[in-house]
Amino acid sequence: MSARYGMVIDLDRCTGCGSCMMACASENNVPPLPQATARTGLTPMLVRKASNGMDGAARREVFIPIMCMHCEHDTPCVKVCPQQAVEVDKATGIVMQMPQRCLGCRYCMTACPYHARYFNWWDPAWPAGMEKSLNPGVAARMRGVVEKCNMCHARLHSAKEKAAAAGKREIDPADYVPACVEACPTGAIRFGNLADPNDAASQESRSPEAFRLLARIGTEPKVYYKSKEAWVRALAESKSGSGSETKRSEVQHG
């Protein structure tokens, strides 16, 4: 049975602490890259900030974790990659990146409306001794290739191996939880199988408070956001750049 793994992120709960970013980097052997800037770093999970554009007491802000949205329809990055280094896994719905096949042309980065793909501008390097803390289940990516969130695919592999060892065909949902979900101290990120109507994430994705960024583009992203605040939900339909003076965003460095 094929799954549609996705997430629902409760923005009202997100404090912008950056734990998800740190957990993601640690799980996926993302090198620290002290020489990187906000636009050249590797942040498969990136917490950004937006405001309602008001000043003083009326000002409201929200933190928005951005990662690969695992678009389901007409997936922009999959369609453009010239050598099939990106694909949608039909069994999971996860958009997979194969760094070993990537040419580094960066066409997929241009195609992604969420800017959720990152290029390895430098050779991966870790401070002396830190390499001992690397995750042995995840290969470090070489310089010159693109990477992105793969929903902690190594954890999915582990869950599959565990299920196979127990003689089961299906994994136990509790065995497959991405690092960012696990690390969030407020439980703002809910992960699950959107194809399963009984799954909590699936149910939340259908809540009236749920929305998706740039939904009108029509790529059917599988990452949903949720908020009780109408102005936050309006971000989904907000005209891009409408008043860059009024909706400022800032990158939060975890």
Place this chain on the structure above:
Amino acid sequence: MASATLTDSRWIARGEERTSLSRFLLWLAPWTVLLALGVYAAGLCLYFGLNQTNLDNRFAFGLWIFLDLGVIALGAGAFFTGFLVYILKRAELRPILNTAVVVGFICYSGAVGILGIDVGQPLRFWFTFWHPNTHSMLTEVTFCITCYLLVLCLEYIPILLRNRQLRKVPSMLVFEHQLHKLVPVLAGVGTLLSFFHQGSLGGLYGVLRGRPFAFRQGLFIWPSTFFLFILSAIATGPSFLMLVTATVEKVTGRRLVPQEVFRRLAFISGVLLAIYVAAKSIDTLIWLNVTSPSVGFAPWQYYMYKPFGTPILFVEIVLLGLVPAFLLTYRKTAMRRGWLLTAAGLACAGVLLNRFVLTVQTLAVPTLPFDEFLQYAPSWQEVASFGGVTAYGVIVYSLSYRYLPMFASPKGENTHVSGD
């Protein structure tokens, strides 16, 4: 004594006058320095990686991709002239054919060279042939550009083999003769390949659903930019050929092709440019009123950032489109060389602006509602690499002009080797 030995007259076609070797070397010297600087910059990028550039995760494409699109559009004169001469039998354009091939070869080989630096893993270039994604416009571009560069090499070789010394080698002469028979076939193949890769270069942007500024609807699998790129390339390719030839005539102080060839090229260029401007205008109106609003983006959003305001649309469509189309086709201006070349320059600038807008503005304009307008300025390594490609082009053209029959007579005889 030294000047007596410093000569290359044996290599120059008999009856042709060329400047002295020392003056020629002096002309080449600054270009060689620029080429060396470009090679050094490219070497830095290949050795240390693309962190040597000012590209980043948001501006993943920059100066190099803009230049690739630009030179490939301007180099379209090669296939289009071949198409006109061999397929449509416009023999009056034959004098410009060799120079068209050399210009095309320079443009395409330069573009491929830059692409080799621009990708993060250049040694994996063959993966595209081994694991092709047939849905990707970039796959089509890679296949067609590679094949077309081979075609251009095959078209360039007969010109190369007509060098005075090489003609003395019987086997070379036979090879050149046999290869020359293939040229009409190559022109046909080149036309087909160019048609697709020029279009697919436009398609690269038109299919970007996630970039509403670039996204276009179209026919079947092809977005409208596919057809607009073909039209703009075949419209401005002949103009660029006129500019190159006029520049060479200015530098050498010689009249190399009959004025009639210029007028013919100008008329073709002007008519095609007028058709392009009409198509581009219709496409822009559909995009602004239908395509973009349908995905939630109001057209005014794209033009609220300086320097990409609405004037850029006016400049691209009217000033660098409609105006040169008129100047190139209107009899009174087309008869005057100054107007002709001005119009050709405007047309070439127009196609470059179009490629710039699609490459840079597409990435600069925000897509996410909480994003901001982005800026990018190329690093010196990017600029120097471009300078290196320019220098490479000038050097190859200069060497070709000096030692090869670049301008043939309308009947197909090579005026430069007539005395041979």
